[in-house]
Amino acid sequence: MERTLQVLNELERNGVLSRYAIGGAMGATFYTEPLLTFDLDVIVLLPQTKAGLLTLTPLYDALRAKGYAEEGECVVIEGVPVQFLPAYNALLEEALREAHEMAYQASSTRVVRVEHLVAICVQTGRAKDRERVRILREQASLDDEYLAAVLRRHQLEGRWKEWIV
Amino acid sequence: MDRVKAEIEKLFRAKEQRRVRLAALPYPEKVQAVVQMQRMTAPLLLGRGLPVRIWELEPSGWKKEAT
Numbered sequence: 001m002e003r004t005l006q007v008l009n010e011l012e013r014n015g016v017l018s019r020y021a022i023g024g025a026m027g028a029t030f031y032t033e034p035l036l037t038f039d040l041d042v043i044v045l046l047p048q049t050k051a052g053l054l055t056l057t058p059l060y061d062a063l064r065a066k067g068y069a070e071e072g073e074c075v076v077i078e079g080v081p082v083q084f085l086p087a088y089n090a091l092l093e094e095a096l097r098e099a100h101e102m103a104y105q106a107s108s109t110r111v112v113r114v115e116h117l118v119a120i121c122v123q124t125g126r127a128k129d130r131e132r133v134r135i136l137r138e139q140a141s142l143d144d145e146y147l148a149a150v151l152r153r154h155q156l157e158g159r160w161k162e163w164i165v
Numbered sequence: 166m167d168r169v170k171a172e173i174e175k176l177f178r179a180k181e182q183r184r185v186r187l188a189a190l191p192y193p194e195k196v197q198a199v200v201q202m203q204r205m206t207a208p209l210l211l212g213r214g215l216p217v218r219i220w221e222l223e224p225s226g227w228k229k230e231a232t
Binding site for chain 2: 001002003026029030031032033034035036037038071072076078079080081102104105139140
């Protein structure tokens with residue numbers, strides 16, 4: 001997976017991506033026991049095109065030029081299916097902005113903060129997100145004050161209260 | 166009955182401790198564990214017609230096999 005991260009870092013250095021961070025199950029796995037997943041979810045901030053559009057096309061084109069093939073919703077980069085999710089709302093933008101820099105073997109990467117992972121699950125709201133929140137609360141060290149502020153800022157306190165009853 | 170209950174509690178405690186140990190592993194080792202889980206579950210999912218791919222990690226990511 002290190003090579004996959006190196007490719008992501010290179011895309012960021014070259015400006016194909018403005019910023020990226022690992023989210024989803026592999027993001028959660030930084031903080032918990034290993035969680036089963038088949039793709040690497042990557043939240044991305046994309047540079048705007050001249051027409052002001054935010055599109056994944058230049059990213060996919062750059063990856064295709066490097067020989068990485070699309071497979072369903074993912075691009076397989078160095079053997080790992082990567083799913084790119086543009087930061088499409090204020091919560092994801094904030095999660096990306098405040099993601100932690102982390103080392104992976106000899107490379108560096110960025111991972112969404114655990115409190116943002118929780119908030120994203122609350123916002124998405126599926127049964128599996130609720131289960132992930134349970135695992136994160138059980139196994140990760142959450143900054144309760146920070147989490148409360150994120151939930152408040154993004155109007156997620158209602159569902160959070162329902163979930164933690 | 167109490168002895169059975171005590172045994173079950175012991176098992177649950179051991180499970181819980183294992184999860185805590187797993188959560189504390191270095192991230193590259195957790196990635197290996199995820200791939201191992203993919204290997205275990207992929208045949209079931211493929212059998213149900215779900216298109217899944219087991220990650221092909223570079224050799225540097227592999228843990229040395231115990232000899």
